[in-house]
Amino acid sequence: MxxxxxxxxxxxxxxxxxxxxxxxxxxxxxxxxxxxxxxxxxxxxxxxxxxxxxxxxxxxxxxxxxxxxxxxxxxxxxxxxxxxxxxxxxxxxxxxxxxxxxxxxxxxxxxxxxxxxxxxxxxxxxxxxxxxxxxxxxxxxxxxxxxxxxxxxxxxxxxxxxxxxxxxxxxxxxxxxxxxxxxxxxxxxxxxxxxxxxxxxxxxxxxxxxxxxxxxxxxxxxxxxxxxxxxxTGGTAGAGSGPVRAAEPPAALGHAAPPATGWDAVSLARDPRRPRAEAYLDAYFTTRESVNGDRAGGTDPGTLCGFGERDGRTVAYAAQCGTATLPAGYRTAARLVRLADRLGLPVLTLIDTPGAANDAQAERSGAGAAIADLFAAVATARVPVTSLLIGEGGSGGALALAAPGNTWATPDSYFSVIAPELATAILKRPPDQTRATADQLKVRPQDLVSLGVIRGIVPPAGA
The missing domain is CATH 3.90.226.10 (2-enoyl-CoA Hydratase; Chain A, domain 1)
Incomplete structure (x- = not known):
């Protein structure tokens, strides 16, 4: 043109x-x-x-x-x-x-x-x-x-x-x-x-x-x-023909066996060779288009948002890429969830972050308000939201993307109220107690299932 x-x-x-x-x-x-x-x-x-x-x-x-x-x-x-x-x-x-x-x-x-x-x-x-x-x-x-x-x-x-x-x-x-x-x-x-x-x-x-x-x-x-x-407009299946069906969680792409210890879970999630959000999105969708930015002057390259086609219908997605999530990432994800909700399209979130960015610039950019807004967007969505923990689940910065009652995990992931190292420091324990602290925190995927935090552990493709 x-x-x-x-x-x-x-x-x-x-x-x-x-x-x-x-x-x-x-x-x-x-x-x-x-x-x-x-x-x-x-x-x-x-x-x-x-x-x-x-x-x-x-x-x-x-x-x-x-x-x-x-x-x-x-x-x-x-x-x-x-x-x-x-x-x-x-x-x-x-x-x-x-x-x-x-x-x-x-x-x-x-x-x-x-x-x-x-x-x-x-x-x-x-x-x-x-x-x-x-x-x-x-x-x-x-x-x-x-x-x-x-x-x-x-x-x-x-x-x-x-x-x-x-x-x-x-x-x-x-x-x-x-x-x-x-x-x-x-x-x-x-x-x-x-x-x-x-x-x-x-x-x-x-x-x-x-x-x-x-x-x-x-x-x-x-x-x-x-x-x-x-x-x-919903793809070939259409979004307005009846109740919106939840997106199924993707299959696991990485380590197939649940970790033996809490620290093993942390190590697997932090392994640089572990599949990241891009690999999961590419495997899950036939085609996809990205939305960019929070419409308030910010972008976060570590948060991918957009819409993709899966089995002839549209699913919206918001995915963390393993980095500390910026306020702009949370605002972009909230924008994505609200747009999907208006259009009657299910949402898939992929959780993978050591936590929310907590430096001075993040605070100046409104980290707390951005996280709160995403919590609200997920909590009030009328369409079903499906979440998959694919790596690190670092505290509230990860939980903001998690669907209440419909969150799953891969075997090479963990979710924790706080990183084991930080918990060890707060408890005034010596650093060599970090592994034991990880066990006490019950961060393994199987622990999360037992606690009722997640619905289950997804198997590898074809399993």
Whole structure:
């Protein structure tokens, strides 16, 4: 998708169909009937020359407004498509734009369709003043209603996407994809401080900050959106056909025999050769897509979150990778669980951390609040959550990802209220008592079963 591609070209690119006057069929785009133009001469502010500006924009683009809305298929999924025409007054939002967006969201809810927005906008339309700015509340309200209806929203951020369009349709979407180099930010290029770092307003910077999920090359965009739509709408089995069935725990990939002692359990879990989250996710899912970041400026490479296909249906996942989990990791996992809950999709969590990050930066980043929020997300989820302990289970930083009553363990894992070394130090025991302390803590998988902490120990694949 080239920079400044027209709204209709963007739709045609995504659907693989001719946008206007193309052949009928399942891939064709069908434009929705739009509300009539009720603007008075020169708009609500009687802005001199506004009608002439609109006429020139219409002549240049062939459109009569800055947004086109309709339905079309991306792969095998029908969706409501919203595409902005930047050539029409900078893709700005006015009252008529709000009318069209409201009609599109309403149609999505009536037809139970996901929404895909192809955004390229400079923000609210100055010639309509505060009445244009109020459209942001209107759009946000429609998005919230659609979210409450359990329908997914995907944003494809083109260049540029700034102002209220970014702060509503863009940043408010469930999954946010951006084209390379796209200018993204609440502040447009002409209103930023003169000393502002231009990199901060790029797709790549927004990805690093955890504000978008992926930067996608134009040649990969259609297939990426196709996969996301299939996953978020439940896959071929469908998510809304009845009670949501819990995801089964993955098979063990590592050591097959339960450990003899508590310290053996700790040693097996800390073995650098033990299979980690990536190996479990690759073995469990046919295909998967990742969500990135906590939407608050943070990412945690040691926490993997996303959605994958398993036996023809979608399962959401949040997986720790064996490192100390950052506050951003807990917030990203909480975002993932809540999104899966809205969409009616089961959740799988993989637990593997020595504990929550506890340095000064983690405290400044709100470690306690982030962990508390994940505990709350798991506790209040209406969809079933399945958890598998695949390595270290270090205290509350690990327990936050554990499903009450549906947590399992692999033979090469352990769960402990505190690391044996730290327990030894707190009890003022000599270091050579660490092994005995590990036994006393009852950290082995079989101990956890006996205590009722976990449901069972998963066997290796094929066992």
């Amino acid at each position: 080239a920079e400044r591609m027209s709204a209709r070209q963007a739709i045609a690119f995504l659907t693989g169909a001719t946008a206007r006057g193309g052949p009928p069929g399942p891939a064709a785009f069908t434009e929705l009937p739009m509300p009539k133009d009720t603007l008075p001469p020169d708009g609500p502010l009687a802005w001199q020359g506004y009608d002439e500006s609109r006429a020139r924009a219409a002549m240049r683009t062939g459109e009569d407004e800055s947004v086109i809305c309709g339905t079309g298929r991306v792969g095998g999924t029908e969706a409501v498509l919203i595409s902005f025409e930047f050539g029409y007054l900078g893709g700005s939002l006015g009252e008529r734009t709000g009318d069209r967006l409201e009609a599109a969201y309403t149609h999505a809810r009536e037809r139970r369709l996901p929404v895909v927005s192809l955004i390229a906008t400079g923000g609210s339309r100055m010639q309509e003043g505060m009445l244009a700015l109020l459209q942001l509340q209107r759009v946000a309200g429609q998005s919230a209603l659609t979210r409450a209806a359990g329908l997914p929203q995907i944003a494809v951020v083109r260049d540029p996407t700034t102002g209220g369009g970014w702060a509503t349709l863009g940043a408010g979407a469930d999954v946010i994809l951006a084209l390379p180099g796209a200018q993204i930010g609440f502040a447009g290029s002409r209103v930023r401080p003169p000393d502002a770092d231009p990199y901060a307003y790029t797709a790549e910077s927004q990805l690093t900050g955890g504000h978008i999920d992926a930067v996608v090359r134009p040649e990969d965009l259609r297939d990426t959106v196709r996969r996301w739509l299939a996953l978020l």
